[in-house]
Amino acid sequence: xxFKISKDLILELKQHxxxxxxxxxxxxxxxxxxxxxxxxxxxxxxxxxxYIFKVLDSEQTAEILLELEDDLRENILSRLSxxxxxxxxxxxxxxDAADIIAxxxxxxKAEVISELQDVEHAKDIVDLLRYDEDTxxxxxxxxxxxxxxxxxxxxxxxxxxxxxxxVSRVHSIYVVDDENxxxxxxxxKDLLTTSTKTHISDVYIRxxxxxxxxxxxxxxxxxxxxxxxxxxxxxxELGRLVGRITIDDIVDVIKxxxxxxxxxxxGITQDVETNDSxxxxxxxxxPWLLIGMVIELIASIVLKGNEDAFRKYETxxxxxxxxxxxxxxxxxxxxxxxVQGLANGSLKxxxxxxxxxxxxxxxxxxxxISLLLLGYHSAMYQQYLVGLAISISMLVVILxxxxxxxxxxxxxxxxxxxxxxxTGPFITTANDIFGIILYFAVAKMILGI
Amino acid sequence: xxFKISKDLILELKQHxxxxxxxxxxxxxxxxxxxxxxxxxxxxxxxxxxYIFKVLDSEQTAEILLELEDDLRENILSRLSxxxxxxxxxxxxxxDAADIIAxxxxxxKAEVISELQDVEHAKDIVDLLRYDEDTxxxxxxxxxxxxxxxxxxxxxxxxxxxxxxxVSRVHSIYVVDDENxxxxxxxxKDLLTTSTKTHISDVYIRxxxxxxxxxxxxxxxxxxxxxxxxxxxxxxELGRLVGRITIDDIVDVIKxxxxxxxxxxxGITQDVETNDSxxxxxxxxxPWLLIGMVIELIASIVLKGNEDAFRKYETxxxxxxxxxxxxxxxxxxxxxxxVQGLANGSLKxxxxxxxxxxxxxxxxxxxxISLLLLGYHSAMYQQYLVGLAISISMLVVILxxxxxxxxxxxxxxxxxxxxxxxTGPFITTANDIFGIILYFAVAKMILGI
Numbered sequence: 001x002x003f004k005i006s007k008d009l010i011l012e013l014k015q016h017x018x019x020x021x022x023x024x025x026x027x028x029x030x031x032x033x034x035x036x037x038x039x040x041x042x043x044x045x046x047x048x049x050x051y052i053f054k055v056l057d058s059e060q061t062a063e064i065l066l067e068l069e070d071d072l073r074e075n076i077l078s079r080l081s082x083x084x085x086x087x088x089x090x091x092x093x094x095x096d097a098a099d100i101i102a103x104x105x106x107x108x109k110a111e112v113i114s115e116l117q118d119v120e121h122a123k124d125i126v127d128l129l130r131y132d133e134d135t136x137x138x139x140x141x142x143x144x145x146x147x148x149x150x151x152x153x154x155x156x157x158x159x160x161x162x163x164x165x166x167v168s169r170v171h172s173i174y175v176v177d178d179e180n181x182x183x184x185x186x187x188x189k190d191l192l193t194t195s196t197k198t199h200i201s202d203v204y205i206r207x208x209x210x211x212x213x214x215x216x217x218x219x220x221x222x223x224x225x226x227x228x229x230x231x232x233x234x235x236x237e238l239g240r241l242v243g244r245i246t247i248d249d250i251v252d253v254i255k256x257x258x259x260x261x262x263x264x265x266x267g268i269t270q271d272v273e274t275n276d277s278x279x280x281x282x283x284x285x286x287p288w289l290l291i292g293m294v295i296e297l298i299a300s301i302v303l304k305g306n307e308d309a310f311r312k313y314e315t316x317x318x319x320x321x322x323x324x325x326x327x328x329x330x331x332x333x334x335x336x337x338x339v340q341g342l343a344n345g346s347l348k349x350x351x352x353x354x355x356x357x358x359x360x361x362x363x364x365x366x367x368x369i370s371l372l373l374l375g376y377h378s379a380m381y382q383q384y385l386v387g388l389a390i391s392i393s394m395l396v397v398i399l400x401x402x403x404x405x406x407x408x409x410x411x412x413x414x415x416x417x418x419x420x421x422x423t424g425p426f427i428t429t430a431n432d433i434f435g436i437i438l439y440f441a442v443a444k445m446i447l448g449i
Numbered sequence: 450x451x452f453k454i455s456k457d458l459i460l461e462l463k464q465h466x467x468x469x470x471x472x473x474x475x476x477x478x479x480x481x482x483x484x485x486x487x488x489x490x491x492x493x494x495x496x497x498x499x500y501i502f503k504v505l506d507s508e509q510t511a512e513i514l515l516e517l518e519d520d521l522r523e524n525i526l527s528r529l530s531x532x533x534x535x536x537x538x539x540x541x542x543x544x545d546a547a548d549i550i551a552x553x554x555x556x557x558k559a560e561v562i563s564e565l566q567d568v569e570h571a572k573d574i575v576d577l578l579r580y581d582e583d584t585x586x587x588x589x590x591x592x593x594x595x596x597x598x599x600x601x602x603x604x605x606x607x608x609x610x611x612x613x614x615x616v617s618r619v620h621s622i623y624v625v626d627d628e629n630x631x632x633x634x635x636x637x638k639d640l641l642t643t644s645t646k647t648h649i650s651d652v653y654i655r656x657x658x659x660x661x662x663x664x665x666x667x668x669x670x671x672x673x674x675x676x677x678x679x680x681x682x683x684x685x686e687l688g689r690l691v692g693r694i695t696i697d698d699i700v701d702v703i704k705x706x707x708x709x710x711x712x713x714x715x716g717i718t719q720d721v722e723t724n725d726s727x728x729x730x731x732x733x734x735x736p737w738l739l740i741g742m743v744i745e746l747i748a749s750i751v752l753k754g755n756e757d758a759f760r761k762y763e764t765x766x767x768x769x770x771x772x773x774x775x776x777x778x779x780x781x782x783x784x785x786x787x788v789q790g791l792a793n794g795s796l797k798x799x800x801x802x803x804x805x806x807x808x809x810x811x812x813x814x815x816x817x818i819s820l821l822l823l824g825y826h827s828a829m830y831q832q833y834l835v836g837l838a839i840s841i842s843m844l845v846v847i848l849x850x851x852x853x854x855x856x857x858x859x860x861x862x863x864x865x866x867x868x869x870x871x872t873g874p875f876i877t878t879a880n881d882i883f884g885i886i887l888y889f890a891v892a893k894m895i896l897g898i
Contacts, residue, residue: 266785
């Protein structure tokens with residue numbers, strides 16, 4: 001069951017906005033989920049979206065802000081006063097509020113923070129601003145339910161009722177000592193099934209997963225996935241409980257990571273989307289095109305240098321595209337498997353077992369392709385020695401491409417560079433150059449040129 | 450905080466196994482998380498892993514089974530009797546148990562099911578086996594907490610205590626009518642903060658998201674992400690509550706989907722990993738290599754047909770690799786953005802706005818690349834007309850490649866074929882052929898051959 005935007009709805013909204021029918025707008029939108037309203041606002045122009053935004057109450061608009069496309073959010077925020085922005089943020093969870101503040105200009109930040117009404121909330125938000133976006137600290141929120149190990153279940157339930165008022169979703173109940181050091185957790189199930197007289201220290205679970213504030217977001221994602229967690233507590237250097245990360249934020253990390261890898265594989269350097277501007281799209285794409293171009297200019301020089309060879313044996317040159325494509329394909333396949341292996345932990349570093357497996361795959365595939373090519377060449381052009389030379393060169397290039405495709409991502413990973421770069425145009429164009437050089441060298445050797 | 454496998458631990462385990470030191474094995478492994486034990490078992494050989502598996506108790510081994518690599522799980526299951534397998538499954542949630550049963554042979558399935566001890570559990574598992582793996586029904590579990598809209602909070606809490614015994618994580622409390630039709634939900638927060646005398650029908654939330662049993666898994670994933678849900682109820686054709694899907698299973702769907710797209714982009718037809726066999730790796734990769742080869746044979750024929758042209762103007766041929774690489778790169782970029790747009794919903798079908806944006810990007814990038822190429826060619830070879838012909842041909846090919854790269858995934862999507870195929874070797878090799886044909890056609894026209 002999901003909401004679908006209809007053209008009629010958009011048209012109706014536009015008319016109500018044009019006629020200042022605030023009541024009708026409210027009644028149309030009040031029952032909608034904030035994610036759906038955000039989708040609707042993205043279909044309107046900035047003025048119309050801002051109009052609706054000002055009609056709705058801040059409890060709703062705060063959540064909508066989070067779901068908007070970046071440019072629309074920026075635009076709407078720029079039309080609000082610091083006080084109005086602060087009102088929105090007062091409604092949000094600390095991590096979401098901190099994310100929005102982080103997008104504001106330095107001056108505006110201070111003004112907005114000074115306008116926040118709830119002092120505790122403001123302190124929490126300011127605290128969160130200290131952490132890097134891609135660390136556990138940058139992902140965590142301050143909203144959590146915690147109890148002292150020295151309480152009993154009754155005190156605990158009373159305290160939790162108070163705390164739960166400020167927490168929209170209760171994930172786990174964390175247990176801390178008098179110094180706020182994380183000791184363990186109480187499960188919600190325990191809460192439902194344990195007698196109220198029991199002492200907390202008798203029932204809490206001591207085994208639990210946690211991360212440190214400066215752990216990387218992808219690392220947190222890996223741990224939460226591995227242990228199937230819906231929330232994980234975050235501790236500081238002294239082991240004190242400072243926040244919690246929930247799975248919905250981790251889902252975003254996983255998706256962004258996957259999208260980034262995919263875009264790198266496709267030769268796109270920045271995160272772009274279909275609704276970005278022509279300039280942004282070009283900026284994200286031109287660099288790889290130009291790098292590819294420069295590398296391929298080398299290919300033209302290599303070909304020029306081998307002109308004698310292909311003037312003498314004409315079929316040498318016409319199989320260059322086949323050679324490039326095959327080398328590129330097998331290289332990217334090899335890299336992609338290594339990159340995924342590194343990402344999911346099944347491969348940690350250079351492994352002789354895996355490398356020999358990859359060489360075997362390349363040997364089998366290469367032999368099949370070379371034999372087919374030999375057959376084709378013999379049937380079409382009847383120059384058997386040339387055909388043999390081309391086929392053997394092809395096999396050599398395929399083996400080389402598979403080796404390069406396997407080693408480059410491992411090398412990048414070892415040097416703390418994102419190995420996913422290797423699956424992009426980089427490996428394909430590098431394979432092209434080396435492939436063409438190798439191809440002519442081997443073929444000329446066999447043909448005795 | 451995460452467990453890391455050490456070589457010492459593996460060595461110690463191997464020694465204990467060799468000496469039948471069951472007690473030591475138990476004490477070493479008892480405190481470890483099942484996901485960590487699974488990681489350890491993957492490092493041992495089949496016999497050793499099975500030995501440990503039989504030493505540990507079924508509560509622990511059942512969870513371990515879920516985390517093992519497919520081949521090890523298969524191997525261990527093949528060494529257990531139907532009764533032993535059933536004992537494992539009795540410990541698991543219904544959806545996990547159903548996933549494992551689905552992997553068994555038809556005969557074994559029936560035997561294992563007949564050995565299940567808990568009749569309700571067995572019924573639930575059998576029910577789940579009916580659904581396709583990639584639908585909401587195939588993802589859902591039967592473990593949930595539900596209350597009748599006619600109860601009051603006190604009855605409700607009592608009933609929930611009983612139900613919660615069988616549910617490892619309480620996500621939401623669903624509200625149904627006398628016919629088991631889903632009416633709404635009670636939040637856990639309500640549970641903590643509402644007085645026990647209140648009537649359920651007065652406090653439950655009527656607005657909630659749900660999916661139907663036959664909804665696709667990727668659709669469920671999209672809805673749960675959009676609305677930030679940690680669990681979603683599943684209803685049948687009559688609106689009756691039949692199960693629930695939790696976010697951890699959806700994280701798996703999202704990851705698998707991303708991995709599949711990535712592998713398609715890299716020209717790998719099946720889901721493979723670094724620890725698959727040479728045969729499996731070859732089977733997943735050879736098809737695209739062969740398809741690429743056949744298409745590129747056409748390129749050799751096209752080149753052969755244009756021999757006169759490049760014998761006369763030699764620089765025509767040496768820029769073919771540059772042409773192929775650039776066309777391939779821009780085509781894959783264009784496809785990747787469309788594929789991601791279709792996946793995240795920012796693009797739904799052919800859009801004139803987006804298409805003209807893409808053409809603009811190609812026009813800008815193409816013009817820059819062509820001008821650079823013209824400059825380079827003029828500097829290197831001084832044949833100005835030939836340089837002009839090559840540059841203009843290059844621009845035409847770039848525009849064509851961007852168009853093809855944009856339209857092919859949209860066309861595939863419209864015809865219910867996974868558009869991610871377009872980012873693989875398919876678009877690159879297709880671009881190669883069309884690119885080379887176009888390139889020579891345009892160049893020959895300009896040069897008047």
